[in-house]
Amino acid sequence: MAVPETPARSRELWAQLGKFETALRTACKTPSPIKSYSPAKRALFLTKDSNNKTFTGWDVDERLHEVESQFKVMKEAMSLSLTDRKTLEDAVDLAKTRDERVRSSKEIQDLRSKLGSEQQDLNLALLGKDREIQALKSELEALRSDLDREQTIKGSLEQKITEMSTTSMTLEDRNRALRAQIDFLESDSKQQSDSFADMEARLQEAVKAAEDARQKLIKEETERRVLFNKYQELKGNIRVMCRVRPVLDASEGDEAKILFPDVKTSTQIDVTGPEEKSSLGHANRKLMPFEFDRVFSPEVHNEEIFGEISQLVQSALDGYNVCIFCYGQTGSGKTYTMSSADGMIPRATHMIYETVTKLKEKSWTYTMEGSFVEVYNEDLNDLLTPAKEAEGKKKLEIRHDDARKQTTVLNCKSVSLDSADTVEMMLRQAQNNRSVAATKANERSSRSHSVFILKLVGENAATQERCEGTLNLVDLAGSERLKHSGAEGDRMKETQNINKSLACLGDVIEALGRGSGHVPYRNSKLTHLLQYSLGGNSKTLMFVMVSPLEAHLKETLTSLRFATKVHNTHIGTAKSTKKLKERLSES
Numbered sequence: 001m002a003v004p005e006t007p008a009r010s011r012e013l014w015a016q017l018g019k020f021e022t023a024l025r026t027a028c029k030t031p032s033p034i035k036s037y038s039p040a041k042r043a044l045f046l047t048k049d050s051n052n053k054t055f056t057g058w059d060v061d062e063r064l065h066e067v068e069s070q071f072k073v074m075k076e077a078m079s080l081s082l083t084d085r086k087t088l089e090d091a092v093d094l095a096k097t098r099d100e101r102v103r104s105s106k107e108i109q110d111l112r113s114k115l116g117s118e119q120q121d122l123n124l125a126l127l128g129k130d131r132e133i134q135a136l137k138s139e140l141e142a143l144r145s146d147l148d149r150e151q152t153i154k155g156s157l158e159q160k161i162t163e164m165s166t167t168s169m170t171l172e173d174r175n176r177a178l179r180a181q182i183d184f185l186e187s188d189s190k191q192q193s194d195s196f197a198d199m200e201a202r203l204q205e206a207v208k209a210a211e212d213a214r215q216k217l218i219k220e221e222t223e224r225r226v227l228f229n230k231y232q233e234l235k236g237n238i239r240v241m242c243r244v245r246p247v248l249d250a251s252e253g254d255e256a257k258i259l260f261p262d263v264k265t266s267t268q269i270d271v272t273g274p275e276e277k278s279s280l281g282h283a284n285r286k287l288m289p290f291e292f293d294r295v296f297s298p299e300v301h302n303e304e305i306f307g308e309i310s311q312l313v314q315s316a317l318d319g320y321n322v323c324i325f326c327y328g329q330t331g332s333g334k335t336y337t338m339s340s341a342d343g344m345i346p347r348a349t350h351m352i353y354e355t356v357t358k359l360k361e362k363s364w365t366y367t368m369e370g371s372f373v374e375v376y377n378e379d380l381n382d383l384l385t386p387a388k389e390a391e392g393k394k395k396l397e398i399r400h401d402d403a404r405k406q407t408t409v410l411n412c413k414s415v416s417l418d419s420a421d422t423v424e425m426m427l428r429q430a431q432n433n434r435s436v437a438a439t440k441a442n443e444r445s446s447r448s449h450s451v452f453i454l455k456l457v458g459e460n461a462a463t464q465e466r467c468e469g470t471l472n473l474v475d476l477a478g479s480e481r482l483k484h485s486g487a488e489g490d491r492m493k494e495t496q497n498i499n500k501s502l503a504c505l506g507d508v509i510e511a512l513g514r515g516s517g518h519v520p521y522r523n524s525k526l527t528h529l530l531q532y533s534l535g536g537n538s539k540t541l542m543f544v545m546v547s548p549l550e551a552h553l554k555e556t557l558t559s560l561r562f563a564t565k566v567h568n569t570h571i572g573t574a575k576s577t578k579k580l581k582e583r584l585s586e587s
Ligand SMILES: Nc1ncnc2c1ncn2[C@@H]1O[C@H](COP(=O)(O)OP(=O)(O)OP(=O)(O)O)[C@@H](O)[C@H]1O
Pocket: 244, 245, 246, 248, 328, 329, 330, 331, 332, 333, 334, 335, 336, 337, 442, 444, 445, 446, 477, 478, 545
């Protein structure tokens, strides 16, 4: 909307309009004398305008007309002015409304700020209240924990009171009993002296009975040792047992045909040999039976195997030299049987600890010392000394004490075995130090003989008896033949040495069996080391380990034949007369 001119201008226009209107009204109300004049008079009638300009009578009409048109203009101006006035009034109203709005918004603003400050005050008050609540809560918590503590203290005090009242009652009882005794002692009566004499006699009797029992026990232990040894001798001082390991995995290949026909005594194993051509050209497979002191099928666990050898461990504690071998081709289960976590070595040492503890009642005390050596390429190495440390150290030397029938290895570390854990640590250390190399026959192949030597010395304080026994647990190197193992270079030398020492072992056993005056112990390091544990009064057990695989059949038969040779050498005992015949089966 266009802004009207100023109110002053409007007022001016209104004033002019007012004047014209008055003049016009006056002019209209006053009858014009001119009209009544004759046209001549009217023509003579002169008048003047405001500028003293002289008009003639006919000018009046003209003038009226002019006034009327001026009036009209004025009216239009007035109408415009009225519109302006309306616009101005609207503008004034609008301005008023705007002012009001400004005032209202100012008021709202004021109210808002007032409200804001009030809210702030309220928030502050609320915060204060919150803090008060928190403080009260923590006070409550503290009071609660105080209460709990007090209750616990109260509970324990109540318990103590109960205990103390029980103790008090017991003390009162004892007090009464003591008072009765004092009364009795003070009475100096005959009843008293009789009672003393009776007590003394009973005490003497008890002491004598205890001493008799102890002597009986000690005597029985000595007798048991003698009888046990006789029993062992009857069983044979060289025993051979056979163990067939299970097939580990289908990827190992075909299983050989191995049977265990003698279910009752488990002493026989029948192996179907390799295919052979008869003179008539028929393909035959021979059924080859072997007999040993005991045969263990693949399902048998180490626990059952140990059941068979525990008597020999007892013999070592009784002062005998015992030698337990594991013989067989690479991968047939020798290390598993001897040194695995539940193998013969850990089981034997556990049994020894238990027995030694029990023997304390019978006045026997034992000292136990362990060493672990390997025979590798006819050299003796200490398995308890890491190879790096062993460099530059003196070589191990075998020393025999003929009088005591004991062997010592000079410069070899020996560990006092005061707990079963020490044995496990020894086994781990030895396993790390043992020479392991690869051959075509088995990737992880042990190429040395390892000998765990446990010296057991027992003394009886009551009988002054002394015994010294040695338990040798021997894990022999793989017995596979040179051709089959595919060994070359260093490996060939190793295999030759292994075969040589195994052949020497066979020779020694054979010479002992023949009762020959000369036993070739010195032909190999192994037999030299085990001299006092092979033959004489010692006890030997050989495990022949067998692989269940067809691929290993030839090695299996070689091992079983060697074991049979050893089995037939029953030193000092009647030899088995039972002969087993091979049978032919056509394939
Ligand atoms: N009775 C058994 N039950 C289960 N697994 C067995 C048994 N005997 C042997 N094994 C397993 O067969 C594999 C070969 O056994 P082991 O290493 O004892 O043979 P080895 O005759 O000592 O061989 P090497 O001459 O190389 O030392 C191992 O993986 C072992 O755990």
